[in-house]
Amino acid sequence: MDLFSSTDETTNLLPQDGIVHYYGVVFPKTEADRFLQYLLEHIEWKNDEAVIFGKLIVxxxxxxxxxxxxxxYTYSNTTKRALPWTKELLELKKVVETKTGETYNSCLLNLYHDGSEGMAWHSDAERDLKKNGAIGSLSFGSERKFAFKHKKSSETVSLLLEHGSLLVMKGETQKHWLHRLPPTKLSNKPRVNLTFRTIVE
Ligand SMILES: O=C(O)CCC(=O)C(=O)O
Ligand SMILES: [Fe+2]
Structure with a gap:
């Protein structure tokens, strides 16, 4: 047995101040392909808007x-309203809940059309989110690098998020670490990411 395999759910990828487990690929390729196609075609995709220094950025x-x-749900100074789950999203939620041993009541989906699109350093610790709640992240499509940076020491940890893979961030990860999806010239294909979260009212 490979003792330090990254797909071993007991291996914490962070050296301190949080817990990140990478489960690796959890869907067979044909199933992952089918989910990617479904997500691209049937999710109600909208442009992401943010208000930065009072200016609307799309x-x-x-x-x-x-x-x-x-x-x-409010982030980047804009408010969004959740849509009701689809059958397929509930199927995906069930898989994430079973594998991670946590429950979730919402999901934020991101569609990156190609490697020119990414997400800048941030942490997911908005007021509406359960404090230290687990965030389960599924990736479909183009394989992309994902990185963590410690807020104080600037230590970084990175990994590749594969097609049909699952990652979970929990404990004090959001309090102490930033994460990002860097843009890359290596990809000209779309990627869909789903982050399952717990909203508190
Ligand atoms: O695309 C990803 O893998 C990460 C997305 C993310 O960090 C977020 O939605 O908050
Ligand atoms: Fe995030």
């Missing part, structure tokens, strides 16, 4: 938000 990356109820 990103190329597209987003969608689904949940148990029509939750309102």
């Amino acid at each position: 990103t190329k990356r597209k987003v969608a938000w689904y949940g148990d109820r029509a939750f309102e």
